[in-house]
Amino acid sequence: MTRLAVEGLTIRLPKGADRPHAIEDVTLSVAAGEILCVVGESGSGKSVTASAAMGLLAPGLAIAQGSMTLSGEDLRAKSPEAWRAIRGRRIAMVFQEPMTALNPLMTVGRQIGEMWRVHMGLDAREAERRALAALRGVNLPDPEGALRAFPHELSGGQRQRVMIAMALALEPEVLICDEPTTALDVTTQAQVLALIKELQRRHGTAVMFITHDFGVVAEIADRVAVMRLGRVVEEGTAREVLTAPQHEYTRALLRAVPALAPPVPRALSPDPVLEIRGLTKTYVSRGLFRRRKPVRALDAVSVTLRRGATLAVVGESGSGKSTLARCVVGLLGSEGGEIRIDGAPLPTRRRDAARLVQMVFQDPYASLNPRRRAGAQVAQGPIAAGTPRAQALRDARALFAMVGLDPEAVNRYPHEFSGGQRQRIGIARALAMKPTVLVADEPVSALDVSVQAQVLALLRELQDRLGLSILFITHDLRVAAQLSDEVAVMRNGVVEEAGPIGEVFAAPRSDYTRSLIAAIPGRAMFAG
Amino acid sequence: MRALKAYLRSPAALIGSVILLAVLVMGLGAAWFYPNDPLGLAGRPLQWPGQNPRFPLGTDPSGRDIAAQIVHGARISLLIGFVATSIAVVIGIAIGSLSGFYGGVVDTVLMRVTEAFQTLPNFLLLLVLVAVFGSTIHTVTIAIGIVSWPPVARLTRAEFMTLRTRDFVQASRVQGLGDAHLILREVLPNALPPVIVYASVVMAVAILLESALAFLQLSDPNVPSWGNLIGLGRNVLRSEWYVSAIPGLAILLTILGVSLVGQGLNDALNPRLASGR
Incomplete structure (x- = not known):
């Protein structure tokens, strides 16, 4: 029907x-x-x-x-x-961006409960009981805590699960899902897909x-x-x-769908360029009414990136991979452990650190200043470091050409570029500082598949040409497989498993890695 | 460019601009329209408008030409408006941006200072400043600027707090750029639109504050400001009400013009908010 x-x-x-x-x-x-x-x-x-x-x-x-x-x-x-x-x-809908779809001033439990209170007239107690059950149903790690949490206190993945719980609450005839799992981790995505499938089978939802x-x-x-x-x-x-x-x-x-086949192993230099030893970072929520426990984002993390190689740090949301990236570029301080680049500890002065390590950001729309010309944003780092202005602007044009953009485009503003082109500008900006280590924090996760493939190819080509050492943060194992020599799998701030990517994918030692690989959507179809 | 187009398309902005332009022409051309001293005696006091063709708007209780004072007063009112607003915006942006950008102790200290200013009623503080430093046109203008900055600071701080964590600011930080660059080149240009819109409110209030001071005869009596004229009319308010009403109307129109321009700017600079109207 x-x-x-x-x-x-x-x-x-x-x-x-x-x-x-x-x-x-x-x-x-x-x-x-x-x-x-x-x-x-x-x-x-x-x-x-x-x-x-x-x-x-x-x-x-x-x-x-x-x-x-x-x-x-x-x-x-x-x-x-x-x-x-x-x-x-x-007709219920699950939106792409859960943060904007949730009321920031209401606890999650009350927002979900509202569905039953408003549409079915249930009392607050019953609504809360059902909300808890709904949160359990979407596999939130701490359903009781989430019930009392405000949307901003949950991770993006957790928020999207709350949205799905809300949409499914009244068991609608038609469920419209607009990219509901795009922001989710693979294992969560697999669970959510299974959940949507199960509900659809049980109730005949379209x-x-x-x-x-x-x-x-x-x-x-x-x-x-x-x-x-x-x-x-x-x-x-x-x-x-x-x-x-x-x-x-x-x-x-x-x-353009990346295959889950790791690249042919390359001979790697034995020389470590970035060493992270026992790095620890804790987030404490301040304030009078602490509802949640302090979060240990990094717990004695040790990884090594070899010269000229790519180390993928793979993990789900909340695994600490982005925190790791931000510590490495000096945007965040840590409580313990050390970061060494070329054998020396990461300098605390921003300008000194900038020459050693640079970052490509996730969201190409948020990472460029909308009010300044693209070329100026690429050249500003070298100018601050002492390169003459004219020279830096010339270099910016050369970099634009290198990342596959028209050198004349240096005079254009960010809104005149597409997402993929903006990400190229982001890469050019990072390379302008001639860094020893490039940290790429989910650089392709906001891009279309075909564009994703182009940007990954560009990174690979630049690595070959410039001998870049890349710390590649991603949630997507397929993307990691495209580019990486080695991989470190993180979970809850701990490195679960690390090694050459071919070995880890072919014979994962930890159960968690196995579950990550098993959860990749369409694995059977796109085995490569 | 796009903002300019949007601005010109808004009828409110056009009307406001026309009014402001008229006031501006009046102020700039004052010496040409009425070359004589507007505060000099011109004729018999308290002639009604239209009574004597030499004085189309009549004369005040001292026998001075009201029309001349209105035209010269436009210059004073605009001057007070612009200068006091500039002072308020500069102080407000400086304090707000430091507070919002650094947070922590800097924020706490600067915000307590801001609150100290805010908890005192504007006008009382203005009276105190004028009482202490005297009431020349310079001190009055500076004093108005000094009492008007706290809301600008709060607004700037709020913008800075959301902008400072944006990726493009972080990216510049990673590039090794100093705080001065981050504040002035990265964050401030993006924080400015709401502040510019708010500046129009500050300007309207500044003009009003000066007239209020003048009404109490605490403003500079040696300049032909609209407020002074209202103050002069106070004693004859019941019989010759036009002495206060005419400059009152001038103030009303000017503030209307400023507000309409502000609204036009708001529509042009925040197009997403405007579409809902």
Whole structure:
């Protein structure tokens, strides 16, 4: 039985956009007990399709033609009041960014409980009991603590699990998931995917699942629709689309999915360039009312990066991998242990440390100053270190060329670049200081698969050319496999396992590593 | 560029700009419109507007031309507005940015100072300053600037606190750039838009504060300010109310102009907030 049907839907973009329509003539349907994956890269119109089905089109967008029905009822004719009754109860949505979807001033428990209190009139006590059960159901590590926590006190992954618990609370007919697992760890992602599948089977929910990740598609989809620039270019059962793609674009996307095959081992220099010994860092929540215990983000962490090699630090959210990265570049201090670069301890003076270690940040949109020219941001480090201004700007142009950008683009502002190009600027900025060690903190996790592949290829090429030593922080084992020589697996601030990446992947010693590998979505499909 | 376009598209901003421009022309052209001393005796006191064609807006209790005082007063009011606002914004940004950027002890100390200023009612503090340092136009302007900075500091501090942890600031830190660069080049340009918008409020309040002082005859009596004129009209308020009403209207229009420009700036600089209107 068809639950949600979209027919010939065309949505107009406001004047002055890069194209006239956000989506054009899109026809999709989801039946009860079915999972439809809508796949596409950024700008494909997949999220607009989802928000149209929720009656939540952004201002400026308007439906030009087409129809939408929920179990046979015309959705386009619904008043705002009627929509309110539908949303949450009959169509629920899990958003991409959980922090903005949660009320920062309410405890998680009250927010989830509100679903039952408002829609079903249950009392506070019963609502809290159900909220606790819901949080258990989405595998939060400390459900009782989470119940009393405020959204900002949870990690991104934990917040998204709370969102999913809320969306599933009233067991809706249709569940729309807009990249719900993109921000999650692999093991959590596997659990959440399993959870969505289980609920969908149990209650016959129709699920429309928006994603850019073909691994996730292979895990969960019954049917797949591939979107590109606002149109559905290919639709079919998961098996058909994944094994025998008809459209050239689908084939290109599938090719860009990184395989989980570690690269051929290279001869590594025995010479360590970055040594971290017994590094310890604790976060203490200050204030009068401490609800949570101090968190040990790094617990006697010891890893070594060899000269000219790449060490991947892999871990889930809260494993301490980003804390490690920030300690290494000197953004965070530590309580114990030491960081040595080229045998000498990391200098505490910012300017001295800058010459030894540089960082590429995760979010290419947040890591560039929107009000300054791209070239100036690349050149400013060397200028501060004493390079003459003209020389530094010349170098910036050369660096732009080196990372595959037009050297003339130094005069442009960040908003004139795409995400992938911005990340190239971030890399150029780091390389401008000619660092001994490059720390890359999830440099590709905010990018589309095809762009991801390009940026990884660039990093690899730069490493070969400049002999870079890279500390590569990632949550994605497939990405780690693309680039790394060695890997350290972290969990709760402790290094669980370390060694050459081929060995660790082929014969993991720790159970945790095994579970991480097992959780990679679409592993069977994209074994490589 | 985009902000300028958005600004020109807002009717509020256009009306405000026209009013402010008119006041500005009045102030700048004062010497040309009324070359004689506006505080000099011109005719019989307390002539109603229109009574004598030589004095279109009438004369005040001392027999001075009200129209001349209004035109010359525009210069004084704008001057007080701009200078006092600049003082308040500079002090506010300096304190707010240091406080927000460094946090910790620096923040605690600077914010206690700010609160000390804020807990005193603005106007009382202004009266004290004028009583202590005298009431020349310079001291009055500086005193208004000094009592107006705390909200600017708080606003700047709040912006700095969210911006200082952004990745692009961290990236510059990793590049080895000093705190001065981080504050002035990275954070401040991004923190400015709301502060600029708020500056228009400060300016309106500064003009009002001066008139309030003048109403109590505590402002500089040797300059032809609108406030002074209102103060002069106080004694004849019930019979010759126009003496106070005309400069009052001038103040009202100017402040309206400043506020409309402020709103236009707000719409232009924070386009996401404006779309909801």
